[in-house]
Amino acid sequence: xxxxxxxxxxxxxxxxERHLYPHLFERGERGSPQGIADPEVTVGSxxxxxxxxxxxxxxxxxxVIEQYRLxxxxxxxxxxxxxxxxxxxxxxxxxxxTQTRLxxxxxxxxxxxxxxxxxxLCTLYDEHVSNSHIPCGGDSWxxxxxxxxx
Numbered sequence: 001x002x003x004x005x006x007x008x009x010x011x012x013x014x015x016x017e018r019h020l021y022p023h024l025f026e027r028g029e030r031g032s033p034q035g036i037a038d039p040e041v042t043v044g045s046x047x048x049x050x051x052x053x054x055x056x057x058x059x060x061x062x063x064v065i066e067q068y069r070l071x072x073x074x075x076x077x078x079x080x081x082x083x084x085x086x087x088x089x090x091x092x093x094x095x096x097x098t099q100t101r102l103x104x105x106x107x108x109x110x111x112x113x114x115x116x117x118x119x120x121l122c123t124l125y126d127e128h129v130s131n132s133h134i135p136c137g138g139d140s141w142x143x144x145x146x147x148x149x150x
Contacts, residue, residue: 041096043118050089113144
């Protein structure tokens with residue numbers, strides 16, 4: 001039972017069920033299950049890992065500062081947070097936005113008002129968009145308005 005608990009909450013990437021049981025999922029173009037091209041990295045995963053690293057780092061620096069009485073070295077802790085958490089998260093987010101722009105530049109969904117760039121997601125159907133999978137098939141496509149809708 002304990003082994004299953006640690007297996008479920010391990011940081012190791014679990015196999016994708018769409019690959020394990022392809023007969024349960026609909027087939028897309030070229031015989032691949034729909035949605036296989038879902039993005040591995042999203043804004044939510046970047047924020048989650050940044051928060052987890054921040055929590056571990058805060059507790060570790062708090063322990064070290066209290067244990068060794070380094071109360072005047074708080075600037076080192078701040079530099080560690082910036083160097084270990086903030087800068088890598090920002091770089092990952094920049095990489096994600098450029099990949100999203102490249103991936104969605106030729107898609108019909110990129111010009112739809114239901115398209116969410118941060119997750120490469122159709123907000124109407126709550127499904128990820130890829131080159132081989134358009135959730136609505138073009139039936140629910142609505143153009144983005146050029147003006148601000150307040």
